[in-house]
Amino acid sequence: MGFISITDQQPPFTVNPWCRCSNQRKNMSASVAKLAILAVIQAPDGDDFIGNQALHLVLGHPLLAWTICAARDAHLVSHVVVVTNNALIAQTAKDYGADCLFPFPEELSWQRIKTTETLNRAIQEWEQIKQLRFDAVVELSLLTPLRDGADVDRALEKLMQPSVEAVVSVSEFSPPPEPITLSADGGQIISHQATSYHSVQGDSPQKYFAPNGAILAMRRNLIVEQHQCFGHNPHVVVLSPLRSVAVRSVGEIPWVESLLRDGHSGNRPAKKEMVTIERHIQGGRPLVLVTVNMSFLPKMRAEIAQVVDCIFAYGADRQTIVEILPHVDAWLCSPVPPYLMDGALLELAPRLKIVATPSTGSNHIDRIWCQQKGLEVACLKDTAVVNSIYASSEFTWGLIMTVVRRIHMAIARVRQNYWRDVENELRTVEFHGKTMGIIGYGRIGGNIARYAHAFRMNIIAYDPYKTIQETYVQQATSAMAVLQQADCLLISVHLDDTTRGMVTEGWYAAMKPGAIFINISRGEIIDEAALLRYLSNGHLSGAALDVISDEYLSDKRQHPVLCYARSHENLVVTPHIAGLTVDSEYKAAKFAFDAILRTLKLGNDPS
Incomplete structure (x- = not known):
């Protein structure tokens, strides 16, 4: 893979964080959203790296499925097609929700013919099948499972800018002694001597970028009429090095799986469910x-x-x-x-x-x-x-134990091949003698009080509608009294007009430094943005949520709470499963x- 020039004609590039503001997608121009854009994934029957690489399992899903997921999750992609000459790969593509061009002509062998030719042929055949003409095409490498739909959309948004005819994904790297250049005639390497290449400069140190093969977006006329993929001045979209990782051998799969487990990608492949009525x-x-x-x-x-x-x-x-x-x-x-x-x-x-x-x-x-x-x-x-249902209460106590004792972090460290050498990260405190604060003393609140009592904790609770009978629970006369004393605070109230937005920024500010916050009620009860700020500034040492706001939305990947949780270990989020037991x-x-x-x-x- 060659270098790519990043010139002054293009804006400075910085690696975007995993999440983009959800409004960024919402504010996409209507003209872009209405375009017909085809995502093509070329999946030949084996290559020079690993035979049938598309079918190798990564976290239980075929490698191909991760790229299909990225294509389907991209808001701007209207059609996803996998091109292959292998029947099993074709069926796998269909299982995960992609269309398929199979069998693809044998004379178009991936080892003997340029990618541009197979890509061009696939586009035209699919246009004939669908009886439509695409405005743009994005080719996605099946070897890069961490690149996701948000990355694809960023490339396509840039492609739709005036005078841009191609966008290639790049990532930062350290240049080797003998760099190579990237040609404009379809992506072939034409020289092993770098005559020139540019980097982002300024007050910061030089940064060097090279194409990573993860995303290649182009206008239709460039590939179909001019038989080129890059054009004369391809623009770039920068992916982080981790998002650009390619699986080029079976031995790399465990490392890639570790990155995926740790949340370095928004991909979540799943077989296309056939809903049976x-x-x-x-x-x-x-x-x-x-x-x-x-x-x-x-x-x-x-x-x-x-x-x-x-x-x-x-x-x-x-x-x-x-x-x-x-x-x-x-x-x-x-x-x-x-x-x-x-x-x-x-x-x-x-x-x-x-x-x-x-x-x-x-x-x-x-x-x-x-x-x-x-x-x-x-x-x-x-x-x-x-009152006969205990699942939610049991799960809530499990969340409390997880955050207080950092159990989730301990599990992650073992997966990352650490042991007691990271013990300073995992050292916590005992429950004995600490104070459990409970807002809302209903079924769950009462059960948590009993569990906390078994752990010899002090318990203070506030509920203006209940008279607490348990002698081991101190009934507070205000929520503020609970906030000021609790080492761990549980919100367990019903959502209605009186509790919507009840937990404000002032509540977090009133809590003890280093306290733990737990919400198992509804996301609309708390100020989520303020919670993230108080977790980020360290005032709260941790939080656990089994609920978030706007859960009815089908695409939750850009939700601010989930974005924060992917990159911060002091927030644990579970997918509203507190009551998920057969019994309950x-x-x-x-x-x-x-x-x-x-x-x-x-x-x-x-x-």
Whole structure:
């Protein structure tokens, strides 16, 4: 790979952090977002590095899957196609959500023909298949699994600037004694003598950059009409060296896996899920839509199908739900749907009598609209059954132990091949004698108080709606009294108009220096931006969250909390799984279905 010139005609380049502001994508020009952009991944049947490299597993997924993930996650890419002459690679591509050009003509061997020729042929064939003309093309190397969708979008955004016809990804490096140059005739090396190359200069030391092969974006006319990939003056997008790492041998896979585990990429490959809509319709019975996951509760699924007509549609997207709703009498919904159950959606179900959610929280449902329309909403809050569910409380205590004792860091250090040589990073404190502060003394708050008491902690709690009976708990008269005394603070309140935004920056400022903050309620209850500031400046030594704001958004990668957590070990975030046990989910689902049966007057009253 050769050097690339970074000239004064281009702006200075700095390596962007992993996350970009989410508004940056939101503010993309409409003209860019509407362009037809094709991502091409060339995956031949073996090469000079490792045979069938596309199929080698990296963290349990084929190497190819990581690049497909990057292409699919790029907001500006409209089509993703894998070009291969191998049937297994073609099937793997389809499994992970990409289209495929297979079989590709044998005469176009990757060892004998320039990349430009195979790329050109792939573009034109895919245009003929899709009956459209692409505006731009981005070629992604399957060997670079850490480059992700955000990187691809940055390259494409630059490509759409006036007079830019090609963008190549580069990374910083230390120049070897005999550098080589990059030609403009399609990427071939034409000289091993560097006549000139430039670096970013100024007050900082010189920096040298070279193409890394991860991303090559170009206007269609450049590759199809001029048979070139780079043009005469390719612009660049800078990737960090770690994001540019290429897997060129099987021996490099463990290192790459370590980088991926440590959060150096936003890629999260997954096989394309085939959502199965399962209907049990006999006719003459009420129709219940079930979108909560019941794959692990076959007996309960059978019981539901015996009593009512039902449609199981876990994982279905909003459009599919829209098509089903007009015929639905009751909805047993997921507590974490990938869409908001707002008035615009619910009004499409004129027969709907009840929405039942197997959760204490209900911020995924527009309860104000439901109240105005007389639509019943059933949730676990303030019910007798909720007191028989312990999963969330147990998980919360696990989060507390993880952050206080830095268990997550200890596990990471072992994966990084460290042992007691990093003990100073992992030395913490005992629970004995420390103070647990609890805001909201409901089911979870009360259970955490009992767990903390078993660890011989002092406990102080504030809940203006409860009279605490336990003698080992000091009931505070204000939240501020708890904040000022707690070594570890738990927020366990229900989200409503009185608690939305309750935890302000002032709360963090009032906490003891070095305290731990835990939130398992809802992300909308706390000022997340202020929490990140107080973690960053060291006032809080750590935090753990099982919830974030705006969880209904399908793409959470650019969420500020998750961005911070990827690069800071003093914040632990889990994906809203505190209640995720077979036992608790069965109890919650049974409660929700019993509520539906009562509303539909089908008996089975659990009381």
